[in-house]
Amino acid sequence: MSGLAYTRFELVRTFRNRRFYIFSIGIPILLYWVIAAPQHNKIITGTAFTYGIYYMVSLASFGTMMSMLSTGARIAGERQVGWTRQLRISPLSVRAYFRAKILTAYAMALLSLCLLYISGAILGASLPAERWLEMTGLIVIALVPLAALGILVGHLITTDSAGPAMGGLVTFLALLGGTYFPITGGVLHTIGQLLPSWWLVQAGHIALHGRGWPVRGWITVLAWTAILATGAGWAYRRDTTKV
Template identity: 35%
Template sequence: MLNYIKIEALRMLRNMRYVIFVVAFPVAFYLLFCSVYGNETGPDGVRANIVIMVSMSAYGALAASMMSTAVPWAQERQSGWLRQLQITPLSNLTIIMTKLVTSLLLVLPAILFVCAAAVLFQGVSLPPGQWAGLILTMWVGVIPFAALGLTIGSLLPPDTAQPVAMIGMFVLAILGGLWFPVETMPSAMKAIAHAMPSFNYADMGQSIVAGHGAPLSGVLTVGAWAVALGVIAVFAYRRATVRA
């Protein structure tokens, strides 16, 4: 299993699409937004450059979790790699867990690079406990998005999975308030946004940097989405296995 995880991770790190969307874009957008809004004060008196850091870390992590699952998984089904895995000693559960662990590993650069840019270029400073809580929460909180990516990759061919994953990624980013505050949305859209895993995922990070800790409501919402999408991902994988 460890060798399989290593192979999967190295394969994605060589993928320029992953490097651009997951590492370069979040850092570039962070620096751009900070050049415009960085000196303002956000909610709870937190400086905007810290609020933006959380939002762009969340966007990068969301993108990483979906880009490292949806398209590669669809390509593996089409190329016959899935059939090869089925004749190895690896169980179905091991294969799914490997994909999940690999996705979590590939999320870390997206989070760490944005945080590093915040420290180096914006002078952001947080207590060690807040840094640890923020990074851990942003890391583990991407599980529902990785499960969604696996579902897309199991159900759709590569040429369809890529645009669907990207559209889904941007919709989740918008409804999560990662690009602009949810408070500025129409009331109906705001109600939908508050139920989305991306909103609660980012909100947990924002609450941590404000010194309040992750809210229980956000933890429960993200956890519920993780369970629901995880179950769907398993069924989608089984369907893909039968078809393969």
């Protein structure tokens, strides 16, 4: 029971911090409206997609990734004020702590996703229901390793390095994952496919071409989940000293 009370507490706390969610949820929505709204029904040259749907899908991966990684900045802040050490000397289990952090990150990501879908619908992006569902399902799965990454990074950085670290990480993952522009060949393509963000972007692209992940995608996501979850556990356990 105790763990659930902590999860509820984390959710309440997160959604009270307006500045936090305005930036992490608002920015992808704002970008979407700025890019797509003026030309939402126009077909992007060389593709079969309108601006409205293409950018909804691209920003879905970008927005949800930001929500996941923003956990790291929050954890860095909690460590700074000594809250993490206070929790360490309570009976709260590691499992309950991780559950609260992951569920809070997912709540943010899903809110971000919903707002993008609604914006997309307003701007005329239409898809068959099963495409919406499959895309959403795979996005949720692709976010698992990124949830672990958020926690891992949060226990390694300090608040003054949180900005550049998070900004850099999101840009790196988004760029090589193919969020900003499609990567179709060469070294970047090879490297990109090894990243979890690549498959997050691919999950979004299901909406466009209707193809799910190949086996390779599942293996990559699973492997990153194992690596980053282990890393997050390690970082949390060693993080007992004053920051």
